[in-house]
Each structure stands twice: as C-alpha cells, then as structure tokens.
Amino acid sequence: xxxxFENVRKNVxxxxxxxxxxxxxxxxxxxxxxxxxxxxxxxxxxxxxxxTICGGLNINIGTLNxxxxxxxxxxxxxxxELGHTVLLDPVGAxxxxxxxNTALDLIRxxxxxxxxxxxxxIKTLAFGSGSTKGVDADVADAVTDETLEAAITFAKxxxxxxxxxxxxxxxxxxxxxxxxxxxxxxxRAEMGKITGTGCQLSGxxxxxxxxxxxNELKAAAAAVCAMGFAGEIGWSNMKPEDGNSTxxxxxxxxxxxxxxxxxxxxxxxxxx
Amino acid sequence: xxxxFENVRKNVxxxxxxxxxxxxxxxxxxxxxxxxxxxxxxxxxxxxxxxTICGGLNINIGTLNxxxxxxxxxxxxxxxELGHTVLLDPVGAxxxxxxxNTALDLIRxxxxxxxxxxxxxIKTLAFGSGSTKGVDADVADAVTDETLEAAITFAKxxxxxxxxxxxxxxxxxxxxxxxxxxxxxxxRAEMGKITGTGCQLSGxxxxxxxxxxxNELKAAAAAVCAMGFAGEIGWSNMKPEDGNSTxxxxxxxxxxxxxxxxxxxxxxxxxx
Amino acid sequence: xxxxFENVRKNVxxxxxxxxxxxxxxxxxxxxxxxxxxxxxxxxxxxxxxxTICGGLNINIGTLNxxxxxxxxxxxxxxxELGHTVLLDPVGAxxxxxxxNTALDLIRxxxxxxxxxxxxxIKTLAFGSGSTKGVDADVADAVTDETLEAAITFAKxxxxxxxxxxxxxxxxxxxxxxxxxxxxxxxRAEMGKITGTGCQLSGxxxxxxxxxxxNELKAAAAAVCAMGFAGEIGWSNMKPEDGNSTxxxxxxxxxxxxxxxxxxxxxxxxxx
Numbered sequence: 040x041x042x043x044f045e046n047v048r049k050n051v052x053x054x055x056x057x058x059x060x061x062x063x064x065x066x067x068x069x070x071x072x073x074x075x076x077x078x079x080x081x082x083x084x085x086x087x088x089x090x091t092i093c094g095g096l097n098i099n100i101g102t103l104n105x106x107x108x109x110x111x112x113x114x115x116x117x118x119x120e121l122g123h124t125v126l127l128d129p130v131g132a133x134x135x136x137x138x139x140n141t142a143l144d145l146i147r148x149x150x151x152x153x154x155x156x157x158x159x160x161i162k163t164l165a166f167g168s169g170s171t172k173g174v175d176a177d178v179a180d181a182v183t184d185e186t187l188e189a190a191i192t193f194a195k196x197x198x199x200x201x202x203x204x205x206x207x208x209x210x211x212x213x214x215x216x217x218x219x220x221x222x223x224x225x226x227r228a229e230m231g232k233i234t235g236t237g238c239q240l241s242g243x244x245x246x247x248x249x250x251x252x253x254n255e256l257k258a259a260a261a262a263v264c265a266m267g268f269a270g271e272i273g274w275s276n277m278k279p280e281d282g283n284s285t286x287x288x289x290x291x292x293x294x295x296x297x298x299x300x301x302x303x304x305x306x307x308x309x310x311x
Numbered sequence: 312x313x314x315x316f317e318n319v320r321k322n323v324x325x326x327x328x329x330x331x332x333x334x335x336x337x338x339x340x341x342x343x344x345x346x347x348x349x350x351x352x353x354x355x356x357x358x359x360x361x362x363t364i365c366g367g368l369n370i371n372i373g374t375l376n377x378x379x380x381x382x383x384x385x386x387x388x389x390x391x392e393l394g395h396t397v398l399l400d401p402v403g404a405x406x407x408x409x410x411x412n413t414a415l416d417l418i419r420x421x422x423x424x425x426x427x428x429x430x431x432x433i434k435t436l437a438f439g440s441g442s443t444k445g446v447d448a449d450v451a452d453a454v455t456d457e458t459l460e461a462a463i464t465f466a467k468x469x470x471x472x473x474x475x476x477x478x479x480x481x482x483x484x485x486x487x488x489x490x491x492x493x494x495x496x497x498x499r500a501e502m503g504k505i506t507g508t509g510c511q512l513s514g515x516x517x518x519x520x521x522x523x524x525x526n527e528l529k530a531a532a533a534a535v536c537a538m539g540f541a542g543e544i545g546w547s548n549m550k551p552e553d554g555n556s557t558x559x560x561x562x563x564x565x566x567x568x569x570x571x572x573x574x575x576x577x578x579x580x581x582x583x
Numbered sequence: 584x585x586x587x588f589e590n591v592r593k594n595v596x597x598x599x600x601x602x603x604x605x606x607x608x609x610x611x612x613x614x615x616x617x618x619x620x621x622x623x624x625x626x627x628x629x630x631x632x633x634x635t636i637c638g639g640l641n642i643n644i645g646t647l648n649x650x651x652x653x654x655x656x657x658x659x660x661x662x663x664e665l666g667h668t669v670l671l672d673p674v675g676a677x678x679x680x681x682x683x684n685t686a687l688d689l690i691r692x693x694x695x696x697x698x699x700x701x702x703x704x705i706k707t708l709a710f711g712s713g714s715t716k717g718v719d720a721d722v723a724d725a726v727t728d729e730t731l732e733a734a735i736t737f738a739k740x741x742x743x744x745x746x747x748x749x750x751x752x753x754x755x756x757x758x759x760x761x762x763x764x765x766x767x768x769x770x771r772a773e774m775g776k777i778t779g780t781g782c783q784l785s786g787x788x789x790x791x792x793x794x795x796x797x798n799e800l801k802a803a804a805a806a807v808c809a810m811g812f813a814g815e816i817g818w819s820n821m822k823p824e825d826g827n828s829t830x831x832x833x834x835x836x837x838x839x840x841x842x843x844x845x846x847x848x849x850x851x852x853x854x855x
Contacts, residue, residue, distance in 0.1 A: 059351070064778060280568065292828050
C-alpha cells in the first residue's frame with residue numbers, strides 16, 4: 040500500500056476525466072490531494088488530444104448526455120491505442136436504459152483496466168438488461184459478512200469475464216481480479232451522506248493505477264483503502280457543529296495530509 | 312414544522328434534479344443533509360427513466376440550454392403522469408427572453424406543485440413578458456414590512472392563478488396558496504453572499520413536498536424555515552476569519568444536524 | 584490598490600461568466616466575496632441577453648464544447664458593441680487543437696481588455712500553433728528571478744501586439760500593458776494544489792476591471808495581489824489537519840474579509 044501511494048506522489052499522474060458536473064470539483068481536488076493532476080474535457084473534438092497527453096482516463100457516466108457519450112468512446116479508444124489506463128465508473132447503470140446501455144456499450148468497445156461501482160451497478164454490467172440472469176443473479180444487493188463469500192466469487196467471476204479489475208464499494212469494499220480479491224474494511228457509513236465520494240475514489244483510483252502499472256490490483260485496493268481511511272481520519276476531526284459539507288472537505292484534506300506510511304498502518308484488508 | 316421535517320428523514324424522498332451546474336453540488340449535499348436522496352440527470356433520453364424512479368422533480372433553469380430545455384418538458388410531463396411532486400425554480404426569469412419564455416412555457420405545459428423564486432422572478436411569471444401588466448404591477452420589488460400586505464395579496468393571487476404553491480424568498484419569505492400565506496422571518500442577509508442558497512432551498516423544498524403529500528403548504532414553509540434557521544445556526548458558528556465559502560459549508564452542516572424539534576423551536580413565522 | 588478594491592465593493596459589478604463546470608461554483612463565490620455579482624449563462628440563445636445586462640464578461644475555455652464556443656463569440660461581440668469589459672482565460676491553450684484554435688479565433692474576433700493565463704497558455708497565444716516561433720520563442724517556461732527580465736519584455740510585447748492587458752500568473756505574477764509591467768510576489772505555491780485558483784482570479788479580475796474603467800492596468804494588478812494575498816492569509820489560518828479542500832474555502836473567506844487598506848498593506852509588487 041505504502042509503495043503504491045508513494046508512486047502517485049512521485050509520478051504525478053495526469054488523469055483525463057470525462058465526468059459528471061455534480062462532483063467534478065471534488066474529483067479535481069482529490070486528484071490534486073493525492074498527488075495527481077486532473078484535466079477535464081468532454082467535447083468530441085477535444086478529448087482525443089487531451090487524453091493523448093495524459094496517463095490515464097476516468098470515464099464517469101453520472102450526467103452523461105448525447106454529446107458526451109461519443110466523447111467517452113473516442114477518448115476510450117484513443118487511450119487504448121496508447122496503452123493508457125482507462126477506468127469506468129458506471130454511475131446509475133440499472134437506473135435508466137441510457138445509462139445501462141452506454142455502460143454495456145463502453146465495456147464492449149473499450150478495454151478498461153478497472154471498473155468501480157456499487158454492487159447494483161456492477162450487477163447491471165454483469166447481467167445486462169436482459170431478463171435471463173443466470174446463476175449469478177442470486178448475489179445479494181449489499182456486501183455484508185453474511186453475503187461476503189458469494190460476493191467475492193461474483194467479483195472474481197465478473198473480473199474474469201470482463202478482463203479487468205472490479206471494485207465494488209459499499210459497507211465492505213471488494214477489489215478483485217480473477218484470482219484474488221481484496222476485502223477492505225476502511226471507511227464510515229457517514230461517507231454515504233456526502234455526494235461524490237464514489238466519484239472521487241474513481242478519479243483517485245485512476246491515478247493510483249497509472250502510477251503503478253506493474254501492480255494494478257494492489258494499486259486499486261490501495262486507492263480504496265486511502266479513501267476509506269481518509270473517511271475515518273476526516274470523521275475524527277469533526278466537531279459537534281460539523282456536518283456532511285464540512286466532512287467532505289475533511290476527507291479531501293485527509294488525503295492531502297496522508298503519506299504511504301500512514302496508509303500502510305491505516306489500511307484494513309485481507310486478500311481472499 | 313417538526314412533523315414535516317421528520318417525514319423527510321423517515322421517507323428519504325428521492326429527488327430528480329434538472330439543475331444548473333453552478334450550485335449542483337451544494338443542492339446534492341443539502342438534499343443528503345436533510346434526509347433526502349438526490350439524482351441529477353438532464354439528457355432528453357435519460358430524464359424520463361430517471362424521473363420515473365423518483366418521488367419528486369426539481370426543475371431549475373439557472374444554466375438552461377437548448378439540450379436541457381426539452382428534457383425539462385419531458386421529465387415534467389412524465390412526473391405529472393405519475394403524480395410526482397414537481398417544483399420550478401425560474402432562475403433569472405426576466406433577465407433574458409430565453410429564461411422568461413422557458414419558464415412561461417413550462418408553467419403552461421407542466422403542472423407544478425410549487426414555484427420558488429425571488430420577487431422579481433415571480434413577478435415575471437405573473438405578468439409575462441407583455442407590456443400590459445395590470446393591477447398587480449405595483450407590487451414592490453422587495454418584500455419588506457412596508458410592502459408586506461400587498462405582497463401577501465400578490466402571492467395568494469398568483470397561487471390561485473397558477474394553481475400551485477408560490478414561495479417568494481428574500482428578506483422576508485412568503486409561502487402561499489390561494490387562501491393562506493406563511494410569512495417567514497428566518498435567515499440572514501449574509502446568505503445572499505453565497506451562491507446557491509436559493510437553489511439549495513428549491514431542492515430541499517421538493518424533498519419536503521414529496522415527504523408530506525397531505526400537507527404541502529406547511530411542508531414548503533417548513534423547508535423555507537429550515538433553510539433560514541440553518542443560516543442563523545451556521546452564522547453563529549462562524550469564526551472571525553470565516554467568510555462566505557465557509558458559511559456555505561456551515562449552513563449545509565446545520566441542516567445535517569437539525570431535527571424536527573430544533574426546527575419547531577427555531578422557525579419564526581405567522582400564517583396570514 | 585486600495586481604491587481599486589474599494590471601487591469593486593462600491594460598484595458591485597455584475598459579471599457574466601461563460602466558464603467551465605469544474606470550478607464554476609468557486610468563481611461565483613469569489614465574485615460575491617470580493618463585492619461583485621456573478622451570472623452564469625452559456626447557451627447561444629441566452630448569452631446576448633445576459634451579457635447585455637452585465638458590466639463585464641469573463642470567457643474561460645476550461646470545458647469548452649461545440650455548443651458553448653459559439654456562445655463565447657456571440658457574447659464577446661455583443662459585449663464589445665456595448666463597450667463592456669471582456670476578459671479571456673485560455674485554459675489549456677496549447678494542450679489541444681480545439682483549445683488553441685478557439686483561443687486564437689477569439690482574440691481575432693473579440694476585443695479583449697485582458698487575457699489571464701499561465702506562461703504556457705500565453706505563449707501559445709503569442710506564437711500560435713505554427714512551427715515558426717520567431718524570437719520570442721526563447722521565453723522560458725516559468726517566470727523566475729532568472730527569467731524575469733525576458734518575461735517582462737515578452738509580456739509587454741504581447742500586450743502591444745494583442746492590444747490588451749496580459750496577466751501571466753505563476754510563482755511570480757506579471758500584469759503588463761505595452762509600457763508597464765507589475766511584478767507581483769504575493770501568493771503561495773500550495774495554491775497550485777487547489778483546482779481553480781486561476782479561474783477564480785479571472786472572474787475577480789473581470790470585476791476589478793469593470794469597477795475601475797479609468798485605471799485598468801492597476802485594477803488587474805490589484806486583483807492578482809488580492810488573490811495572492813488571500814492565499815497567504817488563508818494559509819496562515821490553516822490548522823495541522825487542514826488540506827487543499829479547506830484551503831480553498833479559506834482563500835475565498837480571506838477575500839470576503841479583506842478590505843482596501845489590508846490589500847494596500849499586503850500587496851507586494853513593483854512596476855517595471
């Protein structure tokens with residue numbers, strides 16, 4: 040974990056974000072906080088040039104529209120040609136046909152290095168919008184100690200099928216490739232009362248992947264641990280009158296002040 | 312007031328926001344702070360699906376454009392079909408032809424449960440862009456103790472004409488249906504030095520309306536009291552070096568930490 | 584400096600911003616903090632009306648797209664007709680063909696009162712995208728004490744050629760017309776770890792220019808001093824657990840609490 044974080048600070052990965060306008064400012068600030076450098080661009084005539092000069096591409100469909108969807112494909116394919124890291128955050132897949140279909144089309148046409156979402160979004164990618172869901176359909180809707188075993192199996196299977204790292208975040212976070220799954224217990228429930236902690240994590244995970252090309256699974260897990268640990272540190276700095284808006288600042292601040300040693304000590308995970 | 316707020320926290324209303332990109336993050340965070348759940352979506356191919364799964368729709372024209380305007384109509388009509396709560400925040404109506412006409416077209420084609428704006432925006436909706444303004448035209452440009460009586464009459468008349476709750480916010484806030492008008496004296500002038508307290512209130516009011524279908528006027532008034540009271544609490548937590556950026560956080564924090572009892576005690580209103 | 588700031592607070596300049604969605608909220612809040620009033624509008628059918636009622640126009644190409652680019656030209660030309668102040672922030676010029684060409688087309692078709700960017704962006708405007716760069720090409724990529732003399736000459740030359748104030752911000756900030764160059768040493772390196780301090784400065788500079796039509800060079804320099812001095816004050820208010828997200832708030836807060844006297848004392852500059 041330590042080394043993964045230190046590589047981000049050392050390499051200052053430049054990350055191109057095609058992301059939603061709700062949480063974009065926090066994504067930019069958390070990328071700066073962890074040691075990366077953000078660029079935002081979503082026009083179809085701009086994204087190829089921009090992604091070319093970056094090391095990684097973070098595609099987040101949170102406020103997708105008919106003008107930015109083509110940009111996601113253009114940038115994704117260009118990033119693939121250049122061997123850049125590409126991450127997908129399928130925000131709201133399952134909640135609308137446009138989101139579901141865009142996410143499914145993206146994973147068909149673009150090679151992703153990692154996909155990060157909640158269990159519901161990842162299940163949508165796994166089962167598509169069809170009605171025949173097969174055996175995986177009995178994966179529960181939340182990852183808890185009771186459902187952990189099945190969720191790990193599911194994460195590894197989807198990783199094998201889609202050929203990329205799968206990060207499922209929630210009360211317990213899973214970061215899996217086809218063989219191994221990090222089970223991470225950092226974070227606090229109150230993070231769910233802030234908009235965009237997931238989007239922030241996706242941006243940061245892209246930076247961690249870019250900076251650690253030889254150790255991608257661990258790097259993705261390190262980003263998840265860092266975000267959750269920042270949630271714990273941020274919470275410990277809360278005063279009685281503070282609420283979710285201040286908590287948002289304190290989490291990004293905690294990433295800013297974190298280093299590899301602190302992350303190594305604070306990360307709570309096992310590999311299964 | 313107490314019960315209205317508690318119903319928001321109990322029912323966790325899901326609110327679809329088609330809103331401007333200036334204050335959207337704060338709208339999302341204040342919705343989470345009060346106990347609601349926000350979704351943002353503005354593409355014409357996405358909004359019908361998204362509004363279908365929500366309980367309320369908040370339409371804010373702050374950064375309207377030719378691609379999001381059709382989405383406002385599509386989502387509004389779908390929400391009407393489903394009997395969902397729909398609120399309009401006519402940001403800048405009167406400041407440009409596009410804003411004025413879009414707002415007027417929206418109130419013609421979509422049935423709104425509530426409209427929230429400042430006195431200038433509401434007057435634009437009342438009088439249209441025509442030059443013949445009729446008797447109402449002598450409503451003053453600010454609601455003060457001197458102009459209160461006329462403003463209350465105006466608010467009730469517009470409510471009767473448009474068939475929805477009218478919330479006029481300013482130094483004194485009015486929340487009226489055709490028969491009754493809440494006159495609310497919470498809040499602080501310094502809230503005007505933060506971008507988006509109005510947009511935040513519109514999002515929060517939508518959540519309050521969704522959670523209190525049998526008591527809509529009181530629910531709308533409760534949202535206004537909550538926002539203003541949060542402005543008072545937030546201000547009381549300010550330190551000498553704090554300014555409008557920190558104040559923004561403290562107001563959302565105050566909503567996060569507020570409960571029905573506190574609101575009941577802090578709300579300053581009379582019904583006229 | 585004192586008088587320039589006081590004129591902003593006295594005149595409350597209304598600034599129309601066509602700006603990126605990454606930092607737009609901070610731009611609005613810093614404009615309110617300094618005493619201005621922000622309006623955001625970027626649709627081609629809306630911008631002419633909106634810019635007409637404002638005193639200044641701030642064009643920032645940070646997330647330009649094919650729908651907002653025409654709006655920049657429409658608003659810019661309208662502002663020119665009305666004699667309004669117009670400022671360009673050529674974010675990312677040089678990083679993509681679309682950004683470079685849009686910025687070059689804008690400075691050809693719109694008369695700007697000021698252009699604010701980093702040295703790399705300003706060099707792109709100066710030399711275009713062609714390969715023959717001429718004598719100026721040996722301007723260094725950072726303004727330091729070693730490169731200061733050449734950078735001042737460059738800034739004055741570009742100002743003469745483009746006919747507007749040139750503000751080059753970095754470790755040392757330059758604000759030049761063809762004859763004089765303010766060399767400003769306010770600010771802190773940590774401001775680079777926050778997204779959008781440059782965008783904020785562009786918004787604020789527009790307000791300073793609008794409020795000081797008879798003293799534009801000094802007004803532009805005053806805005807740069809104010810931003811940098813706010814960075815110093817904001818930093819002095821940081822606690823050990825604070826990071827870049829809180830620093831962002833403290834800088835805007837410092838502008839909010841600043842007055843002309845404080846700026847006069849805190850500004851560190853010489854005119855060359």
